Ligand SMILES: Cc1cc2nc3c(=O)[nH]c(=O)nc-3n(C[C@H](O)[C@H](O)[C@H](O)COP(=O)(O)OP(=O)(O)OC[C@H]3O[C@@H](n4cnc5c(N)ncnc54)[C@H](O)[C@@H]3O)c2cc1C
């Protein structure tokens with residue numbers, strides 16, 4: 001073929017050429033398939049991490065310290081990382097807030113996981129993970145972070161494992177730059193993840209800590225904040241915890257007309273409306289499966305062995321988006337119906353969408 | 364063999380329709396038990412085989428850099444042949460069957476895997492998984508029966524060109540991967556029907572061309588060049604390794620469906636086939652190879668062809684585990700579990716190729732004008 005159009009300045013570097021040559025040596029595999037055998041954390045590899053320590057925090061929570069691959073770009077306190085873990089031989093992806101300070105000299109990162117009843121990944125990580133295991137990672141994500149400069153007065157409203165992103169912020173030293181109150185709920189004093197650390201910070205006067213032990217004193221009602229933290233509505237608040245707490249907080253702050261001062265992080269979506277279900281076809285893979293109306297298409301596809309893209313698995317990161325070629329899906333959070341007719345490519349979040357009829361998805 | 368429906372003594376006449384459905388349920392139960400256990404050990408197994416294979420392949424190729432030196436030639440060629448066999452059989456064939464899709468590891472998945480073979484993975488998956496495994500041993504539907512170039516069943520019509528089939532079979536064995544590529548392309552049929560200009564066929568042809576180019580470049584240009592003064596000896600070594608791999612996989616695959624004892628089926632017999640009947644066809648249409656653990660690994664566990672055909676997507680190392688249960692079912696239902704050592708099965712398959720290169724002797728055929736009844740739902744026990 002002859003062409004008169006000059007090539008755009010797409011420079012093939014020596015490195016590219018070497019890589020192409022290496023590919024002719026290893027085809028049908030890629031050079032990386034061999035390199036991964038010896039150096040899974042090297043620069044240029046798919047991002048992975050090696051677990052270097054597993055330390056229990058409470059009877060059902062543990063902190064995993066991870067050496068990330070060379071291409072790890074660091075994180076902002078409050079962000080989370082997606083972890084791909086092989087549980088019973090099956091790759092499972094879950095999001096975990098980073099609990100380490102962002103600038104550790106040893107470049108290690110940590111996440112703190114609370115095992116939830118019947119939770120597949122959380123129980124595996126807390127109870128069965130061995131040091132030396134290589135896990136898959138993604139770059140840090142999330143906007144549950146403090147602005148710069150940090151507001152003068154800050155409230156952290158947390159419960160259970162919801163303390164994790166806050167711990168990352170405390171380790172980065174927010175309390176040295178702001179007046180910080182932490183209101184944290186857990187069943188008993190022993191169940192407080194990072195209890196010793198938080199109490200020590202409070203004892204040194206770094207933060208004001210309000211612990212709520214729900215086995216004895218019952219769940220915290222947001223109305224109680226008026227007495228516990230009288231100026232809470234004047235503070236910038238970061239809240240993370242179970243759905244009930246976050247929903248109540250959102251109502252409370254909205255009713256007071258200061259919804260903009262409340263920042264929340266949810267660990268799971270609030271599901272309200274199961275759809276009708278239907279058969280889902282992944283058109284490129286040629287896989288058809290029956291999905292019920294309560295199961296996200298992401299979960300249904302994974303269970304059938306499809307390689308589904310995914311991210312937070314709760315509707316915030318858009319890492320799971322796929323084109324719906326035709327059919328109907330229902331958003332599990334809002335009940336909203338999305339339809340597509342042949343020729344369309346409506347982008348849907350598979351992690352929060354269930355089939356509402358026969359669907360063709362471009363995968 | 365003769366299509367089961369034409370046999371003087373029908374080997375499944377003693378089974379009632381209910382028997383066949385119960386048999387199907389028992390096989391489903393075996394499958395469910397494996398699925399319940401499938402997990403970490405299967406993932407660890409395939410990762411270990413892959414790691415071993417890659418290490419072996421790279422070290423053999425490294426040794427071949429010095430292939431001018433005869434001991435290096437021998438060691439490197441043997442290592443490379445074994446690596447290529449592992450890659451095609453225990454790794455490629457089984458991953459492309461989706462046996463490890465459950466792991467959700469994008470690096471070990473039927474939709475992303477490409478193998479060391481001139482037939483591109485997606486074309487092979489179509490002709491093998493969708494056609495051969497669905498229409499196993501159905502005359503006129505399963506092209507694996509003689510690959511469209513040979514007569515391997517009395518019920519296939521004899522033409523004079525079949526006289527040469529022992530020779531075709533030998534040539535096919537030596538260049539088996541090209542034979543498979545041609546077969547996956549349905550080259551013969553597409554050319555015969557004048558479809559060589561159809562865009563779909565041309566696209567597939569181009570894909571095969573690209574794959575062949577890459578494979579040949581790697582094996583016969585790049586690696587020999589890297590060997591410098593050992594250029595020619597490395598070229599000969601890679602050729603030999605490919606030849607060994609081809610002869611080996613051809614032998615193993617012949618043993619799967621050609622030896623005596625294996626049944627074939629007529630097209631009409633599979634109309635409206637139930638799950639139980641499908642299982643039964645797989646049971647009777649396949650043959651195993653008996654042998655050591657090493658043999659099983661080197662055949663990609665296709666030595667458990669019967670178990671593989673019953674459950675093509677279960678991780679291959681499970682076949683050995685369930686074989687006694689499957690065999691017990693054969694015994695209980697009065698069916699013949701065809702198996703034998705490799706040399707015997709290979710000889711049996713070759714004997715058939717030679718025998719059927721000649722027309723049938725008339726006594727071999729019962730009255731052919733009886734209607735091809737759906738045997739799978741006949742008399743009670
Ligand atoms: C942005 C983000 C940050 C997160 N950070 C952390 C963290 O720092 N520490 C941490 O422990 N977890 C965190 N999570 C939650 C975590 O990703 C998993 O959802 C959690 O570990 C449960 O996974 P599993 O596989 O154990 O449970 P699954 O096997 O998926 O679920 C088991 C059962 O538990 C329910 N369930 C699922 N998730 C939760 C949940 N979060 N709480 C209560 N019930 C649930 C399910 O509906 C199901 O019935 C975070 C989630 C998000 C989206």
Ligand code: FES
Nearest residue numbers: 311312313318351
């Ligand atoms: S996985 Fe994050 S939006 Fe669906």
